Amino acid sequence: MSVRFDVDAVVLDIEGTTSATGFVVDVLYPYARERFGALLASRGGEPEVARAVAQVRAEIGEPGADAARVEKVLGEWIDEDRKATPLKTLQGILWAEGFARGDLVSHFYPDVIPVLRRWHGDGVRLYVYSSGSVAAQRAWFAHSAEGDLLGLVSGLYDTENAGPKQEPDSYRAIAASIGTGLGRLLFLSDRPGELDAARAAGWRAVGVRRAGEPYADAEFGDHPLASAFSEITLAARSSS
Structure with missing residues (x-):
């Protein structure tokens, strides 16, 4: 299955989306x-x-x-x-x-890093919104098996600086911080409740359904689904 979006920025959940819940x-x-x-x-x-x-x-x-x-x-x-x-x-x-x-090295699914690099190269801004703290997110992206990925990310959000992940107001706050129109933001998550909240705030949203993850068999309603980042196509935008 493939889904296509024309957006300015992508906001990523981590656990169950970019990375295995089991590692966490x-x-x-x-x-x-x-x-x-x-x-x-x-x-x-x-x-x-x-x-x-x-x-x-x-x-x-x-x-x-x-x-x-x-x-x-x-x-x-x-x-x-x-x-x-x-x-x-x-x-x-x-x-x-x-x-x-060096006690820890973060986990990313194999499809994630190449796609993030391509999106970044195409001028799409990338952000993270996770229940893990900003400090944990920063460490996670800085210490992957493929090196420091922080250069791909324009900003980090957690439940302290944005709010709870199942509340639409949190997504409105992030949009205001990013400075991008609500309809130009795409949120990727494995949790239906978070996708519902993002869409209620006016965002685009895709459910990432990965085999073996806790929400793999959840009901995603009419949210478009992808089993890998490679199934998500973004219209290339020139960086300015």
């Missing part, structure tokens, strides 16, 4: 979980860590929660696959350091 669940989640305790104990005074801890305490209604309690909550949120901003912040800190040390 089986590699990244355990990597962070094993290091939360040390992070909270030794670096709790760092502004970003302290802010995330305060957000955890506020969310659970326990302003006096100690580091052990916060660590326990973070583990429970991972088990629930909860898209909580403070969890994503702390994971992002640890993942960025793991990528920088």
Whole structure:
């Protein structure tokens, strides 16, 4: 199946879309979980860590929660696959350091990087919108098996700087930040609820249905579908 769009920019989900959910669940989640305790104990005074801890305490209604309690909550949120901003912040800190040390190398499906390079070369601007923090996204694209891909990406959005991924207002906020008309934006995701929200905001949207991913058998309604980025054709635009 092939779908064609004439757009100015493409916004990418990561997990289940550009990259395997299994890598995140089986590699990244355990990597962070094993290091939360040390992070909270030794670096709790760092502004970003302290802010995330305060957000955890506020969310659970326990302003006096100690580091052990916060660590326990973070583990429970991972088990629930909860898209909580403070969890994503702390994971992002640890993942960025793991990528920088060479402990981690990000995963991309084989069809993704060649297509992103072609779209970028054709003048299509590329952005990322993921529930993972901006820090985690930056590390992810900077440490692929094919090297640093950040040069392909014009901007990064997460649930903190854009909002929840199943709310149309988040997509309106991203469009305003990018400065592109709503109908000139294309969102790629494996989750129907996110596609619905993007379309409700006036975006174009394509469901990426990859075999073996958690949403592979989901009901995508009338959203166009692709099983690989190579099935998506964009009208080439000259860069200016």
